[in-house]
Amino acid sequence: MHRRLVTSAVVAAVCATTLAGTATPASAAPRNVDCRKVRCVALTFDDGPVTDTRRLLRTLKERDVRATFYVVGKNAQRYPATVRDASLAGHQIGNHSWDHADLTKLGAAKVASQFSRADAAIKQATGKKPTTVRAPYGAHDATVRAAAGRPLVHWSVDTLDWKYRDTARLIRTVGAQTRPGDIVLLHDIHRTTVDAVPGIITALTARGFHFVTVDQLFAPARLSAGKVVHHNRAAYRP
Numbered sequence: 001m002h003r004r005l006v007t008s009a010v011v012a013a014v015c016a017t018t019l020a021g022t023a024t025p026a027s028a029a030p031r032n033v034d035c036r037k038v039r040c041v042a043l044t045f046d047d048g049p050v051t052d053t054r055r056l057l058r059t060l061k062e063r064d065v066r067a068t069f070y071v072v073g074k075n076a077q078r079y080p081a082t083v084r085d086a087s088l089a090g091h092q093i094g095n096h097s098w099d100h101a102d103l104t105k106l107g108a109a110k111v112a113s114q115f116s117r118a119d120a121a122i123k124q125a126t127g128k129k130p131t132t133v134r135a136p137y138g139a140h141d142a143t144v145r146a147a148a149g150r151p152l153v154h155w156s157v158d159t160l161d162w163k164y165r166d167t168a169r170l171i172r173t174v175g176a177q178t179r180p181g182d183i184v185l186l187h188d189i190h191r192t193t194v195d196a197v198p199g200i201i202t203a204l205t206a207r208g209f210h211f212v213t214v215d216q217l218f219a220p221a222r223l224s225a226g227k228v229v230h231h232n233r234a235a236y237r238p
């Protein structure tokens with residue numbers, strides 16, 4: 001896109017002026033992909049950020065891939081610049097509770113606090129309140145769904161990356177199991193997972209997949225508050 005713009009000095013100047021006034025560079029905006037027509041997958045990275053999240057962001061940038069990060073509030077508070085930069089790069093940031101508690105074991109006030117404290121840390125970092133949440137361990141009940149006040153986005157490809165810590169196995173699993181509309185659960189807190197991301201991107205690209213954020217995966221549908229989703233396979237009608 002930039003290459004085409006620089007062919008005209010006038011257009012380039014206008015573009016530079018426009019970009020200077022925007023928080024997100026145009027090149028970072030997620031691609032306009034229709035997941036009803038093309039094969040989409042949402043890669044999701046949970047439990048960070050940690051220091052190694054920076055390495056993951058570099059890989060995603062090099063490969064021009066957008067993903068969704070379900071960050072833990074207290075980690076977002078510790079590494080706000082990482083969360084900000086992920087958001088600015090076009091990735092979606094979701095709420096994964098304040099400190100990764102099993103929310104089904106807490107009372108309503110504490111569940112609400114888990115979400116609101118994480119929202120505040122994320123908003124402090126990115127300027128935006130997350131549009132989706134993911135319950136730690138995928139554990140939810142009526143209290144959790146009500147407190148979330150947004151859709152709960154869980155997953156359909158459970159890689160068990162936290163258990164195996166095996167880069168080659170992870171690439172094989174995701175490459176073989178992913179179907180259009182799937183949401184892949186990954187954890188950027190594990191070095192073996194970050195190591196696997198280039199291979200995962202290569203494997204899925206070879207199968208014709210487009211990498212989208214969670215919001216893009218469900219667009220143009222708007223998910224209702226408290227609804228729990230695991231994938232959007234049904235929308236794919238090529």
Ligand code: NI
Nearest residue numbers: 046047136137
């Ligand atoms: Ni988690």
